[in-house]
């Protein structure tokens with residue numbers, strides 16, 4: 076491609092004129108069932124699939140395809156790819172374009188060593204020449220929206236502005252920036268100033284990502300970075316109302332809106348109890364034994380528990396449940412004894428999803444957040 080094209084128009088957000096919201100792609104989390112649950116509580120503008128892994132023998136994973144083919148949320152889904160071999164990537168793009176995707180998204184951020192050691196995901200950030208080649212080939216093979224999700228570097232930000240130049244060169248249509256290097260994993264401070272650099276340099280809209288814990292934080296990050304929108308991952312697992320809350324909070328900001336809502340929705344512990352029940356029901360799969368499903372639920376609840384009580388009593392009890400009945404008992408005891416109490420908008424300090432995916436050595440998957 077010789078001349079960069081202007082970015083193509085993105086799908087209309089739920090409330091036109093507001094900053095964009097997106098659910099971050101999360102392996103083992105953002106499947107069809109989870110997207111359906113999110114949509115129930117207030118969908119994000121955009122969904123992204125967990126990544127399709129691309130190599131010589133790969134075929135798009137069927138369970139991820141379901142999140143595209145059977146999506147009835149009314150919101151667009153971008154298909155994310157991870158890989159580096161140009162012909163395999165282009166072949167996969169052609170296969171994915173037969174499905175109702177909103178666009179194709181390239182993963183340039185996964186920090187799992189088993190991924191980056193293969194020079195894919197975050198590993199690509201070490202090699203701008205490879206990025207140039209890959210973005211060029213993908214841009215040429217995607218007639219519609221081509222998007223990228225990246226971190227700000229591998230172990231330093233030395234190549235950052237050069238890579239942002241490549242985003243422009245290859246006419247990327249939307250850029251999501253997780254404001255940490257690969258080596259910073261999931262727990263360091265997020266460098267929102269670097270997201271601001273992207274928002275200034277690239278021609279397409281930028282989604283700010285990383286530790287956007289609440290609608291208030293979203294407003295602050297947007298103000299600091301000048302990004303076009305926000306992408307939330309773990310805090311949407313914790314608080315599925317976060318996208319609705321963002322829209323209500325953004326509306327309070329927009330004086331021109333004729334009937335701004337008077338407040339931002341604050342869920343109670345009873346609302347959270349209902350969320351847990353829905354998540355249990357919707358994510359249950361035929362043939363999966365009860366204990367395995369309870370183990371999966373505990374992975375989501377690791378995040379939910381960060382906002383239930385300040386001393387982590389819910390997390391402590393929940394991690395010990397082995398059966399559905401035990402889990403329900405724990406939820407009823409901790410969420411229904413004071414059902415009208417507010418579920419904290421922000422996570423309580425000191426409570427982390429343990430063991431977690433928040434260290435650089437862990438993989439991007441719920442296996443690494445298992446209890």
Ligand SMILES: Cc1cc2nc3c(=O)[nH]c(=O)nc-3n(C[C@H](O)[C@H](O)[C@H](O)COP(=O)(O)O)c2cc1C
Nearest residue numbers: 099100101102125126285286307308309439440441
């Ligand atoms: C369990 C888990 C799985 C993830 N899987 C992916 C993935 O498949 N693709 C991707 O680009 N990022 C993935 N990420 C990174 C998130 O999209 C996001 O960038 C990161 O969690 C920071 O945002 P947050 O603070 O809002 O969670 C994953 C993160 C987690 C916690």
